[in-house]
Amino acid sequence: MNEPTFDLTTYYPIFLYLVVILGFAAVAMVAVHLIGPRRRTAVKEMPYESGMDPIGDARQRFDVKFYLVAIMFLVFDVELLFLYPWAVVAYQEGGIPLVLRGPVFWGVLAFLAMLLIAYIYDWRKGVFKWR
């Protein structure tokens, strides 16, 4: 078995790249702010509503469906997080030992089956219905 080798040096290029990107973004934002003309008027700074004067604020309540979608996303995304490490080591040399492959296979199937039950429940409850 190979021992896991983690080396932060591999990630230095990413940090450097991040610095370059953020530097560019900051310079561009400031430069454009300085270059462009500015003639402020009250109407120009109003929220745009197709030329009408806006009625009320945009801080309003919205459909609870969006909240449900967010919860469903959490369930499935956490499940994905569990599946990624498994998928990488499942059938690789130096991954899961041969003896354990069978039990892990059935374990993952059981995991997916549990997810399926939740999925069917959601479907029957009408979470995926948008009208």
Added chain:
Amino acid sequence: MPCRIDAMARTRSDKSEQMHEFLFWPTLITIAVVFGILQGTAGFLVYVERKVCAYMQNRIGPNRVGPYGLLQVLADVLKFLFKEETLPRKADMALFLLAPVLAFSTALLSFAVVPFGATEPAPLPPAPPAAIMQSATPLEKQQHALIEAEYKKKLQDYEAKVEVYRSSYQFIIAPNIDIGILFIFGISSLAVYGVILGGWSSNNKYSLVGALRASAQIISYEIPLGLSILGVLLITGSLNLERIIWNQAEQGFLGWNIFIQPVAFLLFMTSAFAECNRLPFDLPESEQELIGGYHTEYNAFKLAFFLLGEYVHMITTSFLMVILFFGGWHFPIIASPEAGWFLKLIVFAGKVTFFILFYMLIRWTIPRFRFDQLMALAWKVLIPLALVNLVMVMVVKEMAWPEWVLLPASLAAVVVAGAVALNAPPRPRDRRLKPAATDL
């Protein structure tokens, strides 16, 4: 063997530290070139998009600035730079300014681990032999000595390979990142913050509706996007994109993942279109109903940041499709693993261009979905299909069947899914007549 630190293990770790030596100037030059080319390409794609659109609609398209309108890109950039910047008075200013930067930087940052030319994966160290027990018989000790000698030879080979690897240039900003694709998904899912912060902080109703739709769409399609590639990961056994390419290239043309994972490719492509907010999934910014969606209130360079981010995202997903399913720089006869870097670069660029043009053709061919259709597609079609695909790969791997079995199995899965969809009970029609409580 974590508890056993012998001389050999130490030399190996020394070697691997050398392998990951950080070369500042070459990296900076690579970053500068990639950064420039990505932005240039993203700007140029706006022009290409308009031209493609024009030709598909029997028009000429931009042709005023420069020959064939080629300098249109420059004109657009100059206009973005010198335009008046309006800041809505009622906006939440800090978030309003942060959002475009987030959208832009997350799109660009995820390109850090994407190979864009000839790359090869870093060599893997050989597995060290198991430690010998104290009570071993002389025969066992003799055998163990043989194994040790063999291991030493392998180690020398490995060190030679590392030397070759270190001296060759890799066409990628951050080579040998083992979490490769996970990094891309992690960073690009941050893009949803740019969208929702931009829409919410503008304090505009169109922006809010656009942002809500966009975030619901992006998070819904992230799940099939992630699920679809699990099959590829099971087959390749690595998240490292260089290794994923190499595994396909080694097996030749028929080793491309598209032949064993066609369903996964379709799912990935569909979800990638939705992630980029491209038509037929561009509900977040559907012009006819929401003006500009979440970037209604943005103009000047802040709008350019959103648009650049969108196009860079499109380029990145095209690269991902090529890498995951179409063998990266590999092409039969033309670019084998031994071919020169220039050929590989050309092949890679050609494949990616094909997919970008495909994006554009789709955009001007298929009309937009309704929002309930969009959500139903993600949750009721793509996710179950992705799960079925995953289970198929699992079973094939577990039973140690040959991988080509997956091709007919995938086709069968699509046919069965189609039959199920056709025979599903029809939806009750009366529901649609009732007006919805809120029309978001």
